[in-house]
Amino acid sequence: MPRNAGFILATRPSREQPAGPHNFRLVESETGELAEGEVLVRNHFLSLDPYMRGRMNDAPSYAAPQALGEVMTGGTVGEVVATRNARHGLGEFVSLTGGWQLHSKSNGRDLRKIDVKALRAGMQIQAYLGALGMPGVTAWHGLNKIIAPKSGETVVVSAATGAVGSIAGQLAKIAGVRVVGIAGGAEKCAYARDELGFDECVDHRSPDFAGDMKAALPKGIDGLFENVGAAPFAQSMRRLNPFARIAICGLVASGYDGTPTALPDVRVLLEKRASMTGFIVSDHLDEWPQALRELGEQARAGRLKWRESIAEGLEAAPAAFFSMLKGGNFGKQLVKLI
Template sequence: MPDIRRSIILRRRPTGEPRREDFQIVEEPVPEPGPGEVLTRTIWLSIDPYMRGRMSDRKSYAEPVAIGGVMTGETVGEVLASNDPGFSPGDVVVGSRGWQTHSISRAGALARIERPGAPLGAYLGVLGMPGTTAYSGMKDIGQPKAGETVVVSAASGGVGSVAGQLAKRAGARVVGIAGGADKCVWVQETLGFDDCVDHRVGNLDLALADACPNGIDVYFENVGGAVQEAVFARLNPFARVVMCGMIAQYNEAEFPPGPNLGFVVAKRVRIEGMIVSDKPERFAEWRALAAPWVADGSLRHRETIVDGLDAAPEALRQVLRGGNFGKMLVRVGREPAGA
């Protein structure tokens, strides 16, 4: 058993983009699990845009991380000790346990990952929260149909890449929006999108008009800002907008004024926000559906991997800047033999 646990806590609430000084690394003895609890060591840590919101004390759908509290995050880990009959040492589990090398969790907050199977990191990306978010957003709100035009922002990211592939499976024409030529090439050539617009180059309005000559029926929103404004101008009557994320404004102290929504009435547009945890049943549903697609290669995904718990703060900065390509993961510990 290890002696020391390392954790990254929130030292202060950031102003604008998070900085390393907003975090602090603490070391303490590894705790022992109590009744119904499980001790795990972290193998993979997921880094996601929502974490920036948890660093602020602005009222939201979830409680913020307390000053001095461990930063929140989903992880894959190995069970070291268990005081619950549902888990045994050596089990590999996924759950929300935070930026730590070792964690104590209630057994009910963990899900066992059956081995052998997909790579462990996939359970934090394409088979985890991002993939489930894309699935729930498309299934419950977007509902793409054959012949429709679907636009996905942040199309090369962990959520957008899956959302677009699901729309393609439904028979829609799918246009991605991404930042950079390399991302747009990957979105088209690897993910199979019909087109991809680089929002960093040229006139976004004209590029979208060219990519979506018949307007837009479904928009999967991950970005906000100028990208949202350009897409909203091309929405068709009865379009559906999945409001999943607004990463363009996460570092802002005050949210910018919203668009004029008069068109929503005239065009009878449905705009609905979503938080994937509102429908927890979607997680197991998605894993069962998607695991065979990942295994046969028909559901494509990509990861950006950095090493060591200390790299987590900079990894979050990169995600908020769009510096990641696909799902951002921190490799915190070694994988078990045969995993």
């Protein structure tokens, strides 16, 4: 059996020593023999996602903290290279919660088979960690189940060129509404408009971000797909229309270090008769088959586009992760492991 290498969470962030690559340690190990029912997957790509930052803290949340000394959690795609499970043959391509490591053992329960026909037709395997995986389903749920846009409305999406935001915005365009993105920098905004088809994109680094938001939103906001918190959230909340729906998908700009995302006055929800709903995509597993089917159809029809930032090699994972949290990525952040 091959030798393995992976990153464990060695220490937790603290006030004195904020989170950084120093919290992780690369360890080598034996993969060991497979028990009956197990498979060994050689991971090809690792997904780096903002939720991982929350798991580094020993704090109550919707999921248990990452255990110290164990391989950091994370989604991967790869190939079955050894199997004692009759349902998963050698050479099968799968997605799984494989962790920050080269090889992952699985009892088969978390394996999702990747459609070989789609791969043969040119779909790249790492798409199943992005638009055709968890981030895509997140966009699908927040847009369709919470915002549910109606003709003539305006939807705002923050982190507009990221893994979730890029898909949420394109699904909103497919639904036929006006879509305004918020992204960091002129290049990302140009991409949102010119490639993803957003009607407008506002650069949150602009010295007159508030004025730019006002100009981009002459008819206000009916649906807010919030990925960020901080200034993008604060400015969007000032432009809500009556009966607006706000999907709180993520607050990547705040929270993990104890900085709260504040709502200046809850009265805005009353006066606008607005609804604000937080959601976690793993609570909606029953919707995944429909969402993945629809996302696949849209992708095959050429109506969904995406970009990837690919870090090369497992060793690059910690730096790429912290860069992504600050907007260093342009599209879905991945690590190529093979």
